[in-house]
Amino acid sequence: MHSDDRSQVSRRGLVRTALAAGAIGAADLLGASAPAAGVKIGLYSITYGGVWYRGDALTVEQVIGRARKFGYQGVEIDGKRPHGNPLDMPKARCQQLRKMAQDQGIEIYAVAGNNDFSSPIPEHRESQLVYARELMRMTADLGAKVMRVFLGRPGVTLRPEGGGRYDIALGLWKAEHQDFPPEQTWAWCRQSLAEAARLAGDFGIILALQNHPPVIDKGYVDSLRMVKDVGSPHLKICFDARLEHGLDEPAVRRAVNEVGALQTLWHYGGEYDRGPGGIEVKGDEKCLGGDARVARHRLPGVRGLRVVPSAAGRERADGGSRVCRQERRTGRRVHARHHGPGEEAARVAGLSQAASRRRTNPAARRRSSIRPV
Numbered sequence: 001m002h003s004d005d006r007s008q009v010s011r012r013g014l015v016r017t018a019l020a021a022g023a024i025g026a027a028d029l030l031g032a033s034a035p036a037a038g039v040k041i042g043l044y045s046i047t048y049g050g051v052w053y054r055g056d057a058l059t060v061e062q063v064i065g066r067a068r069k070f071g072y073q074g075v076e077i078d079g080k081r082p083h084g085n086p087l088d089m090p091k092a093r094c095q096q097l098r099k100m101a102q103d104q105g106i107e108i109y110a111v112a113g114n115n116d117f118s119s120p121i122p123e124h125r126e127s128q129l130v131y132a133r134e135l136m137r138m139t140a141d142l143g144a145k146v147m148r149v150f151l152g153r154p155g156v157t158l159r160p161e162g163g164g165r166y167d168i169a170l171g172l173w174k175a176e177h178q179d180f181p182p183e184q185t186w187a188w189c190r191q192s193l194a195e196a197a198r199l200a201g202d203f204g205i206i207l208a209l210q211n212h213p214p215v216i217d218k219g220y221v222d223s224l225r226m227v228k229d230v231g232s233p234h235l236k237i238c239f240d241a242r243l244e245h246g247l248d249e250p251a252v253r254r255a256v257n258e259v260g261a262l263q264t265l266w267h268y269g270g271e272y273d274r275g276p277g278g279i280e281v282k283g284d285e286k287c288l289g290g291d292a293r294v295a296r297h298r299l300p301g302v303r304g305l306r307v308v309p310s311a312a313g314r315e316r317a318d319g320g321s322r323v324c325r326q327e328r329r330t331g332r333r334v335h336a337r338h339h340g341p342g343e344e345a346a347r348v349a350g351l352s353q354a355a356s357r358r359r360t361n362p363a364a365r366r367r368s369s370i371r372p373v
Contacts, residue, residue, distance in 0.1 A: 042074030042109060043067040045083045051156065051164045057082040064101050066318070074107035077142065079135045080114050086134035094141035110146040110208075110265060111139040117192035118152035118185050118215050120176060125192050132196050136203040146265055148238050149196065149207045151189040151226065152215035173214065182217075189215055190229050197232035208238035208265035219244045220255045227262060238265035 043066060050057030058066065060083050067075050077084040101108050113135050115128050132149065139147045154173035156164040177185055193209070200207045209223050216222040223237050237259050241252050256263070 041072050042076060042107070043070070043072045044076045044078065044112070046078040046112070049078060049082065051158065054162065060084070060097055061100060064097070064104060064106050067106050068104045070318075072106070074109040075101065076110045076112055076148075077108060077144075078112045078114070079138075079147075084111055084135075084138065086131070086138045089138045089141070091141045094138060098141075098143045108142045108144050110144050110148060111135055111142065112148040113150070114153055114155070115150055116153040116155070116173075117150075117189045117196075118173075118177070120180055120185075120188070125188060129192055129195060129199075133199050136196075136200055136205055139205050140203045144205070146206050146208050147200070148265060148267070149193070149209055150212050150215075151193065151209070152185070153212075154214065170214070182215075185215055186226075190226065193226065193235065194230045194232065197230055197235040200234040201232070205234070206264055207235045209235060210238040210265075210267060211240055211243050213243070219247070220259055224259065224262070236264040237262045238267055239263050240267040242268065 043063065045060065045063045048058035048063050048066065060077060063077075063083070064075055067073075079085070081088065098108060113132060115132050115135075117125055117128055119125050119128070135147060139145075152173065154166070154169040156166060157168040158164050193207075197207055209227060211220045211223040216226075220237070220239060223239075227235055227237060239256065239259055241247075241255075244252060244255060247255060
């Protein structure tokens, strides 16, 4: 994005737009207009993980530098290599990164775990608890207060020629679970998550359960059920509107209200193309397709942005970071289209038509997270 593309909007202008939408109350608006409660935008390190574009990964230091360069206020560190594997992050290293970020005015606000508590094999679940505990230690050492968690996570298979795919890991996960009813898998996850929440309390952090399949198949409803089943003050919710495939925009708003104060993190994922008509957002209009949609969700903080082009070079990720920074600041309306349910199901299996199109017409995928300041 060129500098002359970057239109600006004041916080009060953003608030006035949200008020016109009639979605938040006067008290919320007054709070949103104050600098201390303004919208904050951050960069999710997986953007530069070296998987979903051609090119090498950036270091965590370089990701922090990109966040500062593009005007972000925070970063979310992905909890695996090349950025946030606890094996590579002793306390001294975490403190070094924390100081470096602070010196540049960048907040490390969260760590994104990639755990799987669903395995029918006890040793595997216990290993995942050890991984989660080490991530909690790392999160605390980095000065972050939130750690994203999953119930089940098949993972990503890295291809020798570069890039990654989801279908191989998902197939293995399904084979592992085929002889067990969903209720049993749920019980294994609940047991492990309850233990993880107790550990989180010891480290003084909050776990944010994302509404991510495959164990969660009813979206945020399942997330609410699990959080209530565990019943820990150290377990809350990370809401991702894109994963609520069966909900339209009004239903997403109702979902946000139902989640309420349990929501401590928001992940946003999507795709965009930039053409003669401007920016075209694909598939995420439910959460960002309208003016000042961030304010409409009643959350004063927006943090963590993922821009992951699947077939373009790293410079495309940089361009996407600029585009998403502008879009979040202005809250402007963008053109959008829906993914059909069949296409979305194929995408989960790593076989989506959208992925095929991106190989010839690269688009950027992005993810962000929102949590109260």
